Amino acid sequence: VKRIFGGSLRRKLLSVMLFTTLAGLVVALSTMIVFDLRDYRQGWIDDINAHAELLARTTAPALAFDDVRVANENLAVLRFRPKVRDAVIYNARGLPFATYAAEGRSTNVPALPGPDGTATDGRSLWVFKRIVDGGQILGTVYVRADYDLYDRMRSHAAVALLVVAIAMLVAWAVSSWLRQIVMRPIVAISDAARMVVEKRDYSRRVDMHGDDELGTLVGAFNGMMDEVQGRTHALEASNHDKILEVEERRRAQQEVMRLNEELEERVRGRTAELALATAAAEDANRAKSEFLSNMSHELRTPLNAIIGFGQLLAAADTRTLEPQRSREFVSYIVNAGRHLLTLINDILNLAQIEAGKLTLSVEPVALSDVLEGCRVMVEAQADKRDIRLLFPMSVDAIVDADRTRLKQVLLNLVSNAIKYNRQSGTVVLDCTRTEPTRLRISVQDTGHGMQPEQLRSLFQPFNRLGQEHGGQEGTGIGLVLTKHLVELMGGSLGVNSTPGVGSLFWVELHAQPPADAPPTETRAEPGANSVTDARGGAADGRGAALVLYIEDNPASRQLVSSALATRRDVRLITASNGKEGLDLARVALPDVILMDNNMPLLTGGEAQALLKADPRTAHIPVIAITANAMPAGIAKGLAAGFFRYLTKPVDLDELMGALDSALAHAGVSSPAQPSSAGDDSTSGST
Amino acid sequence: VTAVVAMTRRSTHRVSTALLRLLLAFALLAAWVHGRADATDMQATEYQVKAAYLCRFASYVDWPQDSGGNAGAPLVIGVLAADSVVAEMASIAREQLSAGRPIVVRRIEPGGSFDGLSILFIARTHAKRTAEALSALKGRPVLTVTEAEPTADVGSMINFVLVNDKVKFDIALAPAGRGGLKISARLLAVARVVTGRES
Numbered sequence: 001v002k003r004i005f006g007g008s009l010r011r012k013l014l015s016v017m018l019f020t021t022l023a024g025l026v027v028a029l030s031t032m033i034v035f036d037l038r039d040y041r042q043g044w045i046d047d048i049n050a051h052a053e054l055l056a057r058t059t060a061p062a063l064a065f066d067d068v069r070v071a072n073e074n075l076a077v078l079r080f081r082p083k084v085r086d087a088v089i090y091n092a093r094g095l096p097f098a099t100y101a102a103e104g105r106s107t108n109v110p111a112l113p114g115p116d117g118t119a120t121d122g123r124s125l126w127v128f129k130r131i132v133d134g135g136q137i138l139g140t141v142y143v144r145a146d147y148d149l150y151d152r153m154r155s156h157a158a159v160a161l162l163v164v165a166i167a168m169l170v171a172w173a174v175s176s177w178l179r180q181i182v183m184r185p186i187v188a189i190s191d192a193a194r195m196v197v198e199k200r201d202y203s204r205r206v207d208m209h210g211d212d213e214l215g216t217l218v219g220a221f222n223g224m225m226d227e228v229q230g231r232t233h234a235l236e237a238s239n240h241d242k243i244l245e246v247e248e249r250r251r252a253q254q255e256v257m258r259l260n261e262e263l264e265e266r267v268r269g270r271t272a273e274l275a276l277a278t279a280a281a282e283d284a285n286r287a288k289s290e291f292l293s294n295m296s297h298e299l300r301t302p303l304n305a306i307i308g309f310g311q312l313l314a315a316a317d318t319r320t321l322e323p324q325r326s327r328e329f330v331s332y333i334v335n336a337g338r339h340l341l342t343l344i345n346d347i348l349n350l351a352q353i354e355a356g357k358l359t360l361s362v363e364p365v366a367l368s369d370v371l372e373g374c375r376v377m378v379e380a381q382a383d384k385r386d387i388r389l390l391f392p393m394s395v396d397a398i399v400d401a402d403r404t405r406l407k408q409v410l411l412n413l414v415s416n417a418i419k420y421n422r423q424s425g426t427v428v429l430d431c432t433r434t435e436p437t438r439l440r441i442s443v444q445d446t447g448h449g450m451q452p453e454q455l456r457s458l459f460q461p462f463n464r465l466g467q468e469h470g471g472q473e474g475t476g477i478g479l480v481l482t483k484h485l486v487e488l489m490g491g492s493l494g495v496n497s498t499p500g501v502g503s504l505f506w507v508e509l510h511a512q513p514p515a516d517a518p519p520t521e522t523r524a525e526p527g528a529n530s531v532t533d534a535r536g537g538a539a540d541g542r543g544a545a546l547v548l549y550i551e552d553n554p555a556s557r558q559l560v561s562s563a564l565a566t567r568r569d570v571r572l573i574t575a576s577n578g579k580e581g582l583d584l585a586r587v588a589l590p591d592v593i594l595m596d597n598n599m600p601l602l603t604g605g606e607a608q609a610l611l612k613a614d615p616r617t618a619h620i621p622v623i624a625i626t627a628n629a630m631p632a633g634i635a636k637g638l639a640a641g642f643f644r645y646l647t648k649p650v651d652l653d654e655l656m657g658a659l660d661s662a663l664a665h666a667g668v669s670s671p672a673q674p675s676s677a678g679d680d681s682t683s684g685s686t
Numbered sequence: 687v688t689a690v691v692a693m694t695r696r697s698t699h700r701v702s703t704a705l706l707r708l709l710l711a712f713a714l715l716a717a718w719v720h721g722r723a724d725a726t727d728m729q730a731t732e733y734q735v736k737a738a739y740l741c742r743f744a745s746y747v748d749w750p751q752d753s754g755g756n757a758g759a760p761l762v763i764g765v766l767a768a769d770s771v772v773a774e775m776a777s778i779a780r781e782q783l784s785a786g787r788p789i790v791v792r793r794i795e796p797g798g799s800f801d802g803l804s805i806l807f808i809a810r811t812h813a814k815r816t817a818e819a820l821s822a823l824k825g826r827p828v829l830t831v832t833e834a835e836p837t838a839d840v841g842s843m844i845n846f847v848l849v850n851d852k853v854k855f856d857i858a859l860a861p862a863g864r865g866g867l868k869i870s871a872r873l874l875a876v877a878r879v880v881t882g883r884e885s
Contacts, residue, residue, distance in 0.1 A: 058872070060872070067854075134782075
């Protein structure tokens, strides 16, 4: 049953319909058949009984008057009833009187009559009937007929089956039609529901049919779908909005992050810029401090000579002082004063240039005059370092320039070439025309050359390219000033340098077109080879204490030599740089060492540290004589182990005092002497 | 009997000899009774049959209402025959009833009255009185029965004839109609010859 009524609603409906029809049919047909069979049976029995009765009456006279022929005739009437198979008339004594048998039927009649009544054996029905006439029993009639109840049942069953089949067909057809009516909306709803479930298609609707319960269901379904669709739309819209919102937030967040990153980048940039600016400012500050320090040093150095030699002149006995020496002293003073003047002028010029207040008078200038003036001015300097100067023999070029400033420019370049050359080097000055109206003046040295990075900072003010602690005098503004001046004269200045080989500075200026082309000869200028004599002056006293003075500045060396020449108990030896001084100290083992700080190759501090580290020289007191007058420098020097720290310009009395205490410290007996300059003690070198 | 004996023999094993003898006795008795019945039937005389027929005629004949006494009164059959015949007939008639009425056989004396009769039988032996009787009864509601030769039309209503030793009868409707009697068609159906039928 479960299987039959399972499946779809359609099938269930069909099953219900068919089963209902079948049940009704079975009950109705069964009832009909049963009643029909009962009626048939009763009717047939009645019929046969009637026949028997009729036969009894019709054959009664035949029996009564023993007329077999009539009896047979009476029985023969039965042939019109084919269903009657046999008939027998028995006489009163129970013997067969007349018989009848349907054609083709076997006659099998009972020999004796039975009691009145009806009986059946399934296939046939028979009746015994007494023949009574006039109150007398004349005999018995026996009629046997077909009793086709089973045939009838069979035919009924066949008909019933046919009816059932037709009825089921009709019921199926009707139910199909009814199903169309009933099921279509349900199927439509079912399909729509399945579509909704499978495809999430909430837009489906079911067509309305009628206003029965199914119509109500369809309406309810459609209403539900409207609601669902509406809510889905609302939800989707809300989701969409939310997605948009999230997207917007994400974008905003990204924007914020990007802005943050930009900000950080800018902050980093600014920080870097600030760091650079700070570094630059610090650099500038340091450069300025160093410039001031240098300036102080540079200004003090000539003042040192001026004051020192002035003191010497003042203290000297004019009678004992040789006129030549006096002149020499005075010339030192004058030179130093000039140098000082130059320095001050340089500084002033630079200040003027930087303030844009320097004015030049550009005019045609004969270059040869200027070169000659320069050569004269630097010869002495070149001689000091045993440097050969090679100048053009004859230069007839005429350039447009400010005479004074051109000379200053060339002096600066040549002076630098000498200053930063190596010992016994060469400086070559050359003039070539790059163009008919363009003259290039180049100054080549054989110095150490410069690294590219040094070249880049070459023209920065106050930058001495690591020469701040070198032995060469300089303000760090000379080249800057030169460049400015050249440019003010409408020219240009450039430099080529090869480390280890040398540098070539050149100046290009506007020149008058050449009248002719005289050969440019290079005249070898034999430099005055005046090697600095490291040897101290003649030491007349053998027991005199040995004092080593390490100083790169000749003027300072001369000053100290002159000062100590008055003292008999002191013998002075000098070295012109730290390295040399160190070697000399190790060999000569002086009692006291006087040491400048700013020296090439080896600074005073470094030299002092090396001396301290060497057991042979560790005990020797070292007195610093330096232009570094900054309190920090003094403290640093004392901390480093300098015995005394004297600043330039050196006060001679102070120098003597320091020397005495150092000698006393060194254990050298030295009679205290007035710190007055001795007369004949000279340690000579320029 | 042979079957019974055989059967009895088959039963001998279990049944006592007494029972066997009893059964044998019953069988012999039954055979005797049957044989006697056959003898009686075969010895049924012609007049016995005719007496029975006469009694049975009454069932097929309608007498007029005003004749023959009222219901419940005996049906009277007059007989013109020998005494033995009358007696034989009377004995038969005593056993018969006609529509619930007893039947009485009355011997008609010579010169006797025919009053009260429903049926008059004239035997062959009294044929010479036939004409007299018939004429006397002419127009009266009395069924007249004779046993004359079939060819001799004596004028009776029913005439017995013997055909192959079986009793048959002819019916003449004309005299019956004159007497006011109605003879049933059923009776006509078993008559040998029916004369005077209309059309």
